[in-house]
Amino acid sequence: MALSHKTRRRLSLFLLLVWLPLYVVAAVTLAGMFERPHIALEVAIYVVLGILWALPFRRVFLGVGREPPEDER
Incomplete structure (x- = not known):
């Protein structure tokens, strides 16, 4: 199921x-x-944590900054 442009922007x-x-907050506390x-090592840990948060959500952010497609206006 593909998310609409509007849904991806809100998400x-x-x-x-x-x-x-x-x-x-959770990463710093941990x-x-x-x-x-x-x-x-501390810098490496924070760099890895900084990349890991976005990996599951990379599809959500694709194309969010662009104009919505013609069929979704």
Whole structure:
């Protein structure tokens, strides 16, 4: 089932305004539970976490910044 352009725009806003801040708080809280690693390892962990959040949602963000197709106007 393909999502309409309007649905993808709304879902992307929800993901950016609600899900992402919750994910950041959870990631920082989880990382704070462990002893602080070497700075290079810590940066690598945050880079990986920063990429991982978007992987399941990459289809939602495709084409969101473009004009809606003619058949959906």
